[in-house]
Amino acid sequence: MDIDKKLVKKIANLSKINIEEKNVDKFAKELSNIISWVEKLNEVDTKNISPTTNPSDIKIPFRKDEIKDGKIKDKILKNAPEHKGGYFIVPKVIE
Amino acid sequence: MTNLKDWETVIGLEVHAQIISKSKLFSSASTNFGSEPNTQVSLVDAAMPGMLPVINKDCIEQAIKTGVGLNAKINKFSVFDRKNYFYPDLPQGYQISQFSQPIVGEGYIEIDLKDGSSKKIGITRLHLEQDAGKSVHDIEPSKSYIDLNRSGIALMEIVSEPDIRSSEEAQEYVKKLRSILRYIGTCDGNMEEGSLRCDVNISIRKKKFQSRSLLGENILSELGTRCEIKNVNSIKSIGQAIDYEFRRQFDVINSGNEIIQETRLFDEKKGETRPMRSKEEAHDYRYFPDPDLPPLEIDEEWIDKIKKNLPELPDIKKENLINQYKISSYDAAILVSDKSNVEFFDKIITGNKKRNAKNVVNWIIGELFALLNKNNLDIKDSPIKAEELGELIDYIEDQTISGKIAKNVFDEMFKTKKRPKDIIEKKGLKQITDTGEIESLIDKVLNNNKDKVDEYKSGKEKLFGFFVGQVMQETKGTANPGIVNEILKKKLAN
Numbered sequence A: 001m002d003i004d005k006k007l008v009k010k011i012a013n014l015s016k017i018n019i020e021e022k023n024v025d026k027f028a029k030e031l032s033n034i035i036s037w038v039e040k041l042n043e044v045d046t047k048n049i050s051p052t053t054n055p056s057d058i059k060i061p062f063r064k065d066e067i068k069d070g071k072i073k074d075k076i077l078k079n080a081p082e083h084k085g086g087y088f089i090v091p092k093v094i095e
Numbered sequence B: 001m002t003n004l005k006d007w008e009t010v011i012g013l014e015v016h017a018q019i020i021s022k023s024k025l026f027s028s029a030s031t032n033f034g035s036e037p038n039t040q041v042s043l044v045d046a047a048m049p050g051m052l053p054v055i056n057k058d059c060i061e062q063a064i065k066t067g068v069g070l071n072a073k074i075n076k077f078s079v080f081d082r083k084n085y086f087y088p089d090l091p092q093g094y095q096i097s098q099f100s101q102p103i104v105g106e107g108y109i110e111i112d113l114k115d116g117s118s119k120k121i122g123i124t125r126l127h128l129e130q131d132a133g134k135s136v137h138d139i140e141p142s143k144s145y146i147d148l149n150r151s152g153i154a155l156m157e158i159v160s161e162p163d164i165r166s167s168e169e170a171q172e173y174v175k176k177l178r179s180i181l182r183y184i185g186t187c188d189g190n191m192e193e194g195s196l197r198c199d200v201n202i203s204i205r206k207k208k209f210q211s212r213s214l215l216g217e218n219i220l221s222e223l224g225t226r227c228e229i230k231n232v233n234s235i236k237s238i239g240q241a242i243d244y245e246f247r248r249q250f251d252v253i254n255s256g257n258e259i260i261q262e263t264r265l266f267d268e269k270k271g272e273t274r275p276m277r278s279k280e281e282a283h284d285y286r287y288f289p290d291p292d293l294p295p296l297e298i299d300e301e302w303i304d305k306i307k308k309n310l311p312e313l314p315d316i317k318k319e320n321l322i323n324q325y326k327i328s329s330y331d332a333a334i335l336v337s338d339k340s341n342v343e344f345f346d347k348i349i350t351g352n353k354k355r356n357a358k359n360v361v362n363w364i365i366g367e368l369f370a371l372l373n374k375n376n377l378d379i380k381d382s383p384i385k386a387e388e389l390g391e392l393i394d395y396i397e398d399q400t401i402s403g404k405i406a407k408n409v410f411d412e413m414f415k416t417k418k419r420p421k422d423i424i425e426k427k428g429l430k431q432i433t434d435t436g437e438i439e440s441l442i443d444k445v446l447n448n449n450k451d452k453v454d455e456y457k458s459g460k461e462k463l464f465g466f467f468v469g470q471v472m473q474e475t476k477g478t479a480n481p482g483i484v485n486e487i488l489k490k491k492l493a494n
Helices: A005-014 A019-043 A073-076 B057-069 B166-186 B236-255 B300-309 B312-327 B329-336 B339-351 B357-374 B386-397 B403-416 B420-427 B435-448 B451-458 B461-474 B481-493
Strands: A085-093 B007-018 B081-084 B094-096 B107-112 B120-130 B134-142 B142-148 B154-160 B194-205 B225-230 B261-267 B272-275
Touching: A005 A019, A005 B134, A019 B007, A085 B134, A085 B481, B007 B166, B007 B236, B057 B120, B057 B154, B057 B166, B057 B300, B094 B120, B107 B166, B107 B329, B120 B461, B142 B272, B166 B194, B166 B312, B166 B339, B194 B236, B225 B420, B236 B261, B236 B272, B312 B357, B329 B339, B329 B357, B339 B357, B339 B386, B357 B386, B357 B403, B386 B403, B386 B420, B403 B420, B435 B451, B435 B461, B435 B481, B451 B461, B461 B481
Parallel strands: B225 B261
Antiparallel strands: A085 B142, B007 B154, B007 B194, B081 B094, B107 B120, B120 B154, B134 B142, B194 B225, B261 B272
16 A cells, blocks of 8 residues: 555644654655555455454453542643643634 | 425434443543532543553443343444544543444334324444543633543443434434433433433435336435534424424425535524534544453343343333223323333322223323423422322312312412312312202202293203303302203203
8 A cells, every 4th residue: 555645644634743844755655665564464364363353362351330530630630731710721622 | 396295304313322320431430410620530531641441330231221222232242442533622532432343233212103103213233432521612712621520421322223204203213212211220311411412314315106217116225415413402403403404405406406415513593504614534533443442241141130120111111001001002102201201100090099090191191291391390390299180080080079170179289289188178169969959059040040941941952051050150160060960951851
């Protein structure tokens, strides 16, 4: 699979990473290389193997429905760039 | 040009139902509604680095219960995925949800329609996911305020098949779903507080009989382009949004244009839908299995145990009401639509074995609901309690008061919250059944109206009603009408 410049910009945008225009070509090449290397895996015949969603054999641990956490508002807000009245404050987002 | 009535809507609903649980889906913070902002947030909910989600067993049980209530297949193996999107009320940057392997598969519910028919609506799936936090946009003009109390509360997303064909069906579907959730106690169904939220997927197409091509091949399976309507947060809004959208899509097609697939927002005040400003890349969710959570495995025993302990569902309760009390299917459907209705009915009917079920139903549905609706009250807040309505019904049954007087007493009970006995005694409304007393009253009336009696006897039989009226007036309506009629007939025949 070829990663073109458009896709590099899209991935950067989705990842919230700022990429300078002059580096887009470089990243396109690098990412294409990575993808084609990983694509080698496609050569393995997986027809009769069910997909692995988790590599470990661990069973999912269950928790009891008890209130044992929260009430740490100050801790939660401590690193927020801005907060007021218990709320986080962020630049206006609507919809 | 084409006619609106040759077209139909094809609707599928996505309902987000908040699970009733004490703590959140993946953290032990409280789920309480309306607390001070950010006081119910754990380090997991705030997505602090290194925090790991641990699943709440009760939330899984609630999802299984609901699945059973929706006649659905419970998947013994399901997987949690990350749904990635960027928004400030989602601190993780992804929502833990279930994508390709949900906990509950296909099922159905049955809805009752006004014309007396019923219809099965397919359920595609039910999956577990986290709720997001809440954004407040109107405190400051250039800022949004974020409260993460709701962040991480367990939701069930319940997706219907596109089996719904009208706003009525959509409303009945949501009502039925809400009633099932309430019966089994997995969601309180409170749409105002947002514990039940609804997105509507809607497209339109020509109706069946119109859609056969000249070659006779059936093209009715073709679906139009659909729009998703968000923010439809009451039963009334569901109806309005669908009716508006049907008309809008019809007008677009009728004027030769095409429907654009888009997300639209319902404006409750204006009663219309409008396109949402599209979030850039909003629909590139890049789902992948959450590496923090092994697959969810559920054993048969657990499912069986839940099935055994499931409370009586509305459909079964309805059948039982019809069989046991011989009331109509329509009345039974109204009673079971809300758990509180049935409880009210049950209280009256079991309070005194002699009470006639049909009478009780008529009083609840015909009289009480009318007054409750008029005063915008829920049955839980009814000024007339079940026991008191039962007493009133007994007074009619044992002829203490007539049915007509009972209506007045009923209104008085609703207004003053007094017991029927007190009202009847205080106002002297006890029915006169003493034939001697009624007879002397009739004699008095006939004596005072000798001319009318002659007219009656010479053939003007319509005057019978006049005499009854006179007797009733004398007794302020408390004379037993059956006895009055009987004696009056005898006297006038002489």
